[in-house]
Structure formats: C-alpha cells, structure tokens
Amino acid sequence: MKKITLDKLSELYIRISQEYDLFVPSDEEGVVSFTPWKDDSNVDFDVLKTNLSPKSFIFPQCETLFNFKSEGKKLSIERLKNDENKFLIFGVRPCDVKAFHLLDNVFLREPMDRLYEEKRNRGTIISMGCIEPEDTCFCNSFNIDPLCAQKGVDVFTLKIKNNIFWKVETQKGRDLTVMLSGLLEEASEDDLKEIELVKESLNSKLEELPYFNIDPQKIDRSLIELFESNVWDEISKSCLGCGSCTYVCPTCHCYDIQDYDGGKGGERFRCWDSCMYSDFTLMAHGNPRTTQKERFRQRFMHKLVYYPNNFNEYACVGCGRCVEKCPVNMNIVKVIRELGGENK
Amino acid sequence: MEEITLKTREIAYKDLSTGKVDRVIGFAKGDFIYESNPTFISDIDELDALVWDSFCVNNLSKYLINELKDVKKIGIFLKGCDSLGFNQLVQDNKVDSDNVLVYGVPCEGMVDPNKLKKDNLLKGLIDIKRSGEKILLITKQGDKELKAKEYEYDKCINCKHPNPVVYSELLGDYITRNNNVVDDFQEIKEIEAMNSEERFDYWSKQFSKCIRCYACRNICPVCSCDKCIFENYEPGISGKGKVDSEDQFFHIIRAYHVAGRCVDCGECSRVCPEGISIDKLNRKIIKDITEIYGEYDAGLNTSKSSVLVNYELEDFDPFESIKGGK
Numbered sequence: 001m002k003k004i005t006l007d008k009l010s011e012l013y014i015r016i017s018q019e020y021d022l023f024v025p026s027d028e029e030g031v032v033s034f035t036p037w038k039d040d041s042n043v044d045f046d047v048l049k050t051n052l053s054p055k056s057f058i059f060p061q062c063e064t065l066f067n068f069k070s071e072g073k074k075l076s077i078e079r080l081k082n083d084e085n086k087f088l089i090f091g092v093r094p095c096d097v098k099a100f101h102l103l104d105n106v107f108l109r110e111p112m113d114r115l116y117e118e119k120r121n122r123g124t125i126i127s128m129g130c131i132e133p134e135d136t137c138f139c140n141s142f143n144i145d146p147l148c149a150q151k152g153v154d155v156f157t158l159k160i161k162n163n164i165f166w167k168v169e170t171q172k173g174r175d176l177t178v179m180l181s182g183l184l185e186e187a188s189e190d191d192l193k194e195i196e197l198v199k200e201s202l203n204s205k206l207e208e209l210p211y212f213n214i215d216p217q218k219i220d221r222s223l224i225e226l227f228e229s230n231v232w233d234e235i236s237k238s239c240l241g242c243g244s245c246t247y248v249c250p251t252c253h254c255y256d257i258q259d260y261d262g263g264k265g266g267e268r269f270r271c272w273d274s275c276m277y278s279d280f281t282l283m284a285h286g287n288p289r290t291t292q293k294e295r296f297r298q299r300f301m302h303k304l305v306y307y308p309n310n311f312n313e314y315a316c317v318g319c320g321r322c323v324e325k326c327p328v329n330m331n332i333v334k335v336i337r338e339l340g341g342e343n344k
Numbered sequence: 345m346e347e348i349t350l351k352t353r354e355i356a357y358k359d360l361s362t363g364k365v366d367r368v369i370g371f372a373k374g375d376f377i378y379e380s381n382p383t384f385i386s387d388i389d390e391l392d393a394l395v396w397d398s399f400c401v402n403n404l405s406k407y408l409i410n411e412l413k414d415v416k417k418i419g420i421f422l423k424g425c426d427s428l429g430f431n432q433l434v435q436d437n438k439v440d441s442d443n444v445l446v447y448g449v450p451c452e453g454m455v456d457p458n459k460l461k462k463d464n465l466l467k468g469l470i471d472i473k474r475s476g477e478k479i480l481l482i483t484k485q486g487d488k489e490l491k492a493k494e495y496e497y498d499k500c501i502n503c504k505h506p507n508p509v510v511y512s513e514l515l516g517d518y519i520t521r522n523n524n525v526v527d528d529f530q531e532i533k534e535i536e537a538m539n540s541e542e543r544f545d546y547w548s549k550q551f552s553k554c555i556r557c558y559a560c561r562n563i564c565p566v567c568s569c570d571k572c573i574f575e576n577y578e579p580g581i582s583g584k585g586k587v588d589s590e591d592q593f594f595h596i597i598r599a600y601h602v603a604g605r606c607v608d609c610g611e612c613s614r615v616c617p618e619g620i621s622i623d624k625l626n627r628k629i630i631k632d633i634t635e636i637y638g639e640y641d642a643g644l645n646t647s648k649s650s651v652l653v654n655y656e657l658e659d660f661d662p663f664e665s666i667k668g669g670k
Binding site for chain 2: 030031052240242247256260261271273274282325327
C-alpha cells in the first residue's frame with residue numbers, strides 16, 4: 001500500500017498526462033463529470049456520482065464505423081484509423097467499474113466487438129472507493145463492496161482526509177506506479193490502522209441507507225409471470241418515455257446503427273439507443289413494443305431477468321443516477337420493490 | 345401543508361365517490377422525504393396516499409392527454425405555473441376542459457433537493473416544513489431554519505403566478521409573493537449583448553452538452569405532437585448521431601415549435617440531466633414576442649387567440665424593422 005498527499009496531486013497529474021490522456025472528475029458550472037485534466041481543472045473527488053457514467057470512454061454515445069463512397073456501380077469502404085493514445089481515468093467508483101465488466105460480458109464475447117475491445121485495451125483505470133455513500137446508493141444490493149477493488153481495476157485508491165491511498169491491482173497498475181516513483185510513499189502502520197477503521201465504520205453507514213434492504217435476489221417469480229404481471233400497468237404510468245435513465249445509466253448498452261447519407265457517399269455510425277424511444281427495435285413490419293408500458297417493461301426485464309439469464313449477474317450496479325435524474329422519480333428501485341425484491 | 349394534504353384527500357374523495365370524476369391525478373410521497381411523485385388514483389381506498397408538500401414540482405397537466413383516452417373525467421391538482429400549461433393544452437385542442445376538474449393549489453415555491461444536497465443538508469433529514477419565505481429542516485442533528493429563496497427551484501424564485509389562473513375549486517388561500525419583481529429578462533439581455541460569434545459559442549457549448557434524452561421535450565406541457573419530428577429517423581430528417589449539427593437542430597426546432605405557446609414553467613431546464621438552461625431560449629422568444637406584439641403570457645387567457653397563430657393587417661412586420669439577428 002502506497003499513499004500520496006493531496007497537495008502533491010497536481011504533480012501526479014502532470015506526470016500521468018505526459019504518458020496518458022488523463023481524465024478526472026471535475027466540476028464545470030456545477031456539473032461534475034469526467035473531463036480531460038488541465039492545469040485549472042476543478043478536480044472533485046467528493047462527488048460520488050459523476051453526472052454521466054464513465055461508460056462513454058469505452059462505449060461512446062456516437063462513433064463512426066466506416067466511411068463509404070459510391071462511384072458508378074463501385075462502392076468503396078474506408079475504415080477509419082483508430083486513436084492510439086493510451087488513456088487513464090482517475091477516480092472511477094466501484095459501481096462504475098463493475099458496469100465496465102457487465103459491458104465486457106456483452107461486447108467481448110465472440111463475435112468480439114473490435115471497436116470496444118480496442119478502447120478497453122487502451123484504457124487504464126484508477127478506481128476510488130466510497131467512504132461516504134449517499135442516500136441514493138444501493139450498490140450493496142448487487143454485492144458490490146464500495147471499499148474494495150472490482151475486477152479489472154488497475155489501481156485502487158481511497159481518499160481519507162489528506163491522503164490518497166494507492167493499491168496496485170494489475171500489471172498495468174504496476175507499470176504506472178513505477179512511472180510515478182518518487183511521488184508515492186509507503187503507507188505507515190498507522191495509515192493501515194486508519195483504513196481499517198474506515199472499513200469498519202462503513203457497514204453501519206450502509207445499513208442506514210434508505211435502499212439497504214433492496215434485494216433483487218428476492219424476486220422469485222418466473223420470467224413469464226413477471227412479464228405478464230399487472231404491476232407494469234401501474235408503475236409505468238408516470239414514465240414520460242424520455243431517455244434520461246438509459247443515457248445516465250452505466251450499464252445500458254443498447255445501440256443503433258445509422259448512416260449520414262451524403263448522396264454518393266456517407267458515414268456509417270453507431271450510437272446509443274434507448275428502449276424508451278418509440279423507434280427502438282423498429283423493423284420493417286413495425287415496432288414490437290407499441291406502448292410506453294411495453295418499453296418500460298423491456299428496460300427492467302432486461303436488467304433484472306434477461307441479462308441475468310445470460311450472464312448470471314444483474315445489469316444494474318446500484319449507482320443511483322437514474323434515481324437522481326428521472327424527471328418523475330420512477331426508477332429501478334421502485335420496480336425491484338414492486339416485483340418483490342426487498343428484504344423485510 | 346398538512347392542511348392542504350387533507351384538503352386534497354377530501355375533495356378527491358368527494359368527487360370520486362360521487363362519480364364527478366373517474367380518476368384523480370395528484371402527488372404521493374416517494375422513497376425520500378424530499379420526493380413527491382405523480383400518482384393516478386381511481387379507487388377511493390387509495391386516497392390516503394395523496395399529499396401536498398414542498399416537493400410537488402411536476403406539472404401534471406400533460407398526463408391529461410393520455411389519461412383522458414382511458415377515462416372520461418379527471419380531477420387534477422395544479423399549481424399556478426401548471427395551470428398555464430393546462431390552459432395551453434386546452435387552447436391547442438389537446439385536452440377538452442369539460443372533462444377536467446382543476447383543483448387549484450396556490451404555491452409558495454417548490455424546494456429543490458439538489459440545492460439542499462449541494463449544501464449537504466439532506467443527511468439525516470426527517471422532515472421539511474415551509475412557511476412563507478422560510479424553510480424549516482427537521483434533522484437527526486436538530487432543527488435548522490433556511491431562507492426559502494436560496495433553496496427553491498430556479499424557476500420558482502421569480503414566479504409570476506403563484507396562484508392557479510384557472511380552477512374549479514381552490515384549495516387554500518391566495519398567496520402574494522414577488523409583488524415587486526418585474527421580469528426584465530436580465531439573463532437574456534446578457535446574451536443579447538454578446539457579439540454574434542460569442543453568442544454562437546455560448547449556445548454551441550450549451551447544446552453540445554445535450555445527450556438527447558428528450559426529457560425537456562417529454563416533460564413540456566406544450567410539446568404535445570402525436571409524432572415528433574425527432575422520432576422520425578429517416579435518413580436526412582433526424583438522426584441519433586451525437587454531433588453539434590444534430591444537437592443544435594433539435595434545440596432550435598424545439599424552441600421554435602413552442603414559440604408563442606411556451607408558458608415559461610421552466611420544467612425543461614429543471615429536468616435536463618446536463619443542466620442546460622433550455623428556458624433561456626424560450627425566454628428569448630417570449631421577450632421578442634413581448635417587444636413585437638405587446639405583453640402576452642401564453643396560457644393566461646384561453647379566450648384570447650394565440651399571438652403567433654393569429655394575423656391582423658395592422659400587425660407589426662418584424663422582417664421590416666428588425667432585419668435578422670446579426
């Protein structure tokens with residue numbers, strides 16, 4: 001275990017940014033999101049939920065697949081050059097890291113998604129644990145420990161008072177740490193004791209959270225019973241059909257593929273899609289889900305039933321962004337509860 | 345507030361049990377003390393869920409479009425700003441006012457949980473009470489009194505219509521507030537004072553934050569097209585690409601489409617997950633309309649025809665005198 005004091009962080013950022021494109025959670029006009037680090041970045045490690053999740057680093061809202069051009073009967077396709085810069089995201093919370101893993105399940109199985117894989121490989125993740133969970137946090141419902149490194153993290157850090165504690169988790173993390181030698185010092189016995197104390201106090205904080213008893217494992221009805229359940233009519237009623245929940249969600253990963261059609265040439269791109277939208281999965285015969293209730297049900301059945309059937313894990317990490325952002329306060333917690341997923 | 349809550353239940357009970365309405369749309373408490381959510385009640389046994397407090401911020405009137413396809417008569421709880429939206433829906437022929445009973449609730453302003461959170465005031469919060477321009481927080485650590493103006497939603501701070509402008513029944517007494525506030529469009533004048541390049545940069549930066557979730561459109565009481573152009577993904581019409589041109593296309597078309605009908609309720613800005621001040625675009629248009637056609641508040645008066653859909657020969661010709669934006 002190593003550590004660095006907060007006043008030395010800017011030196012750390014400078015050193016990192018010589019090798020990587022460095023992204024940090026920073027506050028711009030009151031909104032905290034991961035942005036490229038600059039000298040004057042207003043870095044904020046106290047806000048737990050960045051406004052958008054960091055999924056866009058590995059699954060951007062919009063990316064070009066290729067350009068095309070037609071000349072007479074000939075169609076030529078031009079692949080775009082990949083960005084080759086290594087990037088590093090500093091301060092990714094355990095819930096968001098777990099979400100990366102959930103996206104890996106989808107994109108990194110055969111047939112492998114090369115665009116995704118390439119970005120995943122270029123990235124280094126410094127995760128940061130959460131010592132003060134917020135009211136809208138419920139990662140514990142998905143067995144995520146906010147003070148432990150999730151699989152795939154290169155370095156795990158904890159910010160306690162004036163120190164950031166630094167624990168290497170992978171070879172990438174080891175290389176980074178070597179590069180930063182001189183800036184990081186060894187944590188002392190007293191430091192380790194302090195970390196233990198923080199860990200011990202976390203459990204009681206979690207138990208006090210309003211969503212502590214949410215437990216999707218308690219949902220015990222079959223897929224068909226859940227699908228046909230009457231609760232969807234009631235709980236979908238207030239849904240406006242906007243896409244905020246899906247776009248702030250770290251695990252939503254549905255996409256659409258569209259063209260910019262410039263007549264004789266154009267660009268094919270893929271972009272985030274939302275099951276809340278009327279044209280989601282629209283096909284030649286029409287749309288299989290014609291009402292907002294069906295679209296609403298799709299989102300939650302996907303996260304709580306279909307995805308777990310495929311991968312044995314839920315497609316939610318309890319980050320609580322949808323809880324904060326939904327204009328009408330309808331969210332996955334209420335859905336889980338309505339479906340019976342609560343310890344009483 | 346408790347008093348209003350009881351009144352909401354009473355009137356809903358009376359009208360549901362006598363069959364005057366088939367359903368009421370109001371608010372119920374959510375998971376947090378600082379959360380009140382839209383609720384739809386047809387069964388008198390469920391009426392205990394109805395509440396009225398400082399978090400009933402949503403404008404419920406838009407729900408009428410869909411709910412009236414389902415039942416004949418609806419009772420709905422509306423604040424001043426909401427009632428303007430309701431009137432506009434009536435004027436746009438989206439809602440038949442004969443099928444709606446409006447229970448008007450005078451409003452002192454709604455409290456923004458995000459502002460409380462920023463000042464770390466949500467921790468240990470047990471209850472929150474409002475009286476006039478003061479908010480009392482009851483917390484595990486003790487009570488705390490706050491100035492209401494500092495914790496209201498932005499849209500409430502200079503509210504022009506604390507009292508419903510249309511109602512069948514009024515719950516509570518008329519409220520007077522902001523008597524001395526004149527809406528002088530100060531924030532719009534600041535943007536107008538920029539040169540065209542600065543202004544372009546300002547708006548480009550705002551629009552590029554957009555994630556195209558369409559929350560602003562879907563919450564808007566006057567965005568009520570059966571099919572929005574932004575649901576038409578034929579190539580060349582509207583694409584999902586996250587590029588400046590698409591973002592700008594959306595925001596400008598949205599603003600122009602609600603021009604003259606926007607009731608300035610500020611819901612668009614409230615729900616924007618990226619914090620874009622969408623209402624500034626609406627308010628620029630409201631300012632222009634006021635300057636060109638005289639004082640006009642959309643939704644205030646349904647008998648008066650809408651300013652931009654009505655033509656008179658004497659109308660001022662903006663193309664003659666203003667000569668575009670540059």
